[in-house]
Amino acid sequence: MMRFEGTLKDWNYDRGFGAIAPRQGGQELFVHASAFPSGSEPPQVGEALSFEVAVDQKGRKQVLRVQRSDGPPAPPSHGDFLAPAANRERQRALSQGSGRRWSFWLLVAGVVTLSAAGAGLWVANIKSGGSANYAQAAKVIKVSKTR
Template sequence: MRFEGTLTTWHDDRGFGFIEPTQGGQEIFVHIKAFPAGTGRPQVGQVLSFEVALGPNGKKRAQDVQYPVRARRLPAPRGEAPAPWTLARALIIPVFLVLVYFVAKRWGLKPYVLHVYAGASVVAFFAYVFDKSAARQKQWRTPESTLHWMGLLCGWPGALLAQQVLRHKTSKTSFIVVFWLTILVNVVGFVALHAGVDGLLMLRRLA
């Protein structure tokens, strides 16, 4: 059975790359020997037709690669489109800013808190950037627990923006559930830091 896909990664010096199947699923390893002779060096963005076989290590790999008649060389991908904004994702940062304003008016805001959120968000954002790049290059990944800790320690706004802009970590349900729990714990800690237990009880009644 033949499949079609786009060559998304190619290491010309090592003679291999990866094909993203049109129908979705995991990327397929492809070696230069699988390409027809005399067709030149493979280029990222090319549309390919191929069969799938199991390699010596038991992993899927492309074989008998061909260039479909309708195929044309596509420009190298510039990156995925941003992830769609759900209502919760669109509202969480504005709602948190309203909460910050309320806390500041009611109990006063500790001067260093916003600096901590800003700095932690920048660190978290670039952690997602590096992890996304590592995922594309099949390199060492940042542990999910590390990303969650960054979110818990005030970096969740930057992490949320990175998830949306990079379309990264937005489809794995278990990761998203824990991510939202880190936001909840962080926001509760923010209120408790400024208002104490009485403030938490008051916000609970308002909720």
């Protein structure tokens, strides 16, 4: 198998996977922690790597047998990479979907509140004569049927 060179562009420390950008260009490749030597340190974003590529049963490219290059880590291609610890926190917050969870419960609370308000208005209408109007309409129907 042929070895390729690339740079680790992204890494999810909690789940143990990330993406490698090949030095030759092309699409970023998925890489799992199992492709790294066992017992090695976790990879760092921006680190230069060499790796092999195979195709799995579903036809997707798979990174195998990753090795760390001897040189210093390659600088990130843009300056907004986070430090590994901050990246872990960012990944954890994104994976938990906290914003979506709050939005969902806010929506549920709004629906319950509106339902309760509507039920209260309906009961108030019945108590304030809504039922009397209904009873009066029922009498008119009875009278018209008997004639």
